[in-house]
Amino acid sequence: MGSSSSSLNNIPNAQELIQETGFSAAHLLRLHERFEFLDKDQKGELRPQDFAAVRELAMNPIGDRIVAAFFSPGKETVDFPTFVQVLAHFRPTDTNRTREGTQREPANSRTSKLKFAFQLYDQDRDGKISRAELLQVLRAMMGMQVTEEQLQSIADRAIQEADLDKDDAISFDEFKKSLEKVDIDHKMSIRFLR
Ligand SMILES: [Ca+2]
Numbered sequence: 437m438g439s440s441s442s443s444l445n446n447i448p449n450a451q452e453l454i455q456e457t458g459f460s461a462a463h464l465l466r467l468h469e470r471f472e473f474l475d476k477d478q479k480g481e482l483r484p485q486d487f488a489a490v491r492e493l494a495m496n497p498i499g500d501r502i503v504a505a506f507f508s509p510g511k512e513t514v515d516f517p518t519f520v521q522v523l524a525h526f527r528p529t530d531t532n533r534t535r536e537g538t539q540r541e542p543a544n545s546r547t548s549k550l551k552f553a554f555q556l557y558d559q560d561r562d563g564k565i566s567r568a569e570l571l572q573v574l575r576a577m578m579g580m581q582v583t584e585e586q587l588q589s590i591a592d593r594a595i596q597e598a599d600l601d602k603d604d605a606i607s608f609d610e611f612k613k614s615l616e617k618v619d620i621d622h623k624m625s626i627r628f629l630r
């Protein structure tokens with residue numbers, strides 16, 4: 437902290453990244469420092485095991501899934517731009533900011549955040565959260581606190597409530613509807629910068 441001489445000039449495409457993600461220049465610099473710190477062999481890429489140093493992820497019951505979300509299917513490394521783009525999902529939602537010139541949904545919009553959360557459940561990427569997929573996450577999050585029977589009934593109830601078309605799985609639209617009243621910003625805050 438503090439001793440780094442990094443400046444925006446050291447970050448390739450810094451301005452584009454700022455535009456694209458909505459991070460401030462100062463925030464981007466801090467993320468870059470963080471990235472370099474995690475990038476122990478200084479190759480400009482992180483591997484899944486490098487994330488073990490992020491304490492909040494290491495302690496998160498579904499931390500391994502969050503880490504996996506940084507990596508495109510089949511890829512074992514993540515570069516700085518991708519790292520920042522994924523982290524942008526954890527930025528608080530802009531309330532009154534409209535960005536010009538970008539057609540794409542900003543990463544910190546409610547829909548993007550929900551999509552990110554959805555894929556943490558939908559591990560086979562078929563666009564639906566099956567009962568088994570839901571159970572896996574619940575099991576990871578609740579661990580020893582509940583019995584298998586209680587887990588099953590929590591999953592059953594969650595599916596019953598969310599599953600509007602009765603196919604016994606939760607589609608993204610159903611997921612979105614069921615979380616309509618949930619403060620997603622609060623749920624999706626991860627402190628990477630401490
Ligand atoms: Ca699925």
Ligand SMILES: [Ca+2]
Nearest residue numbers: 599601603605
């Ligand atoms: Ca359904």
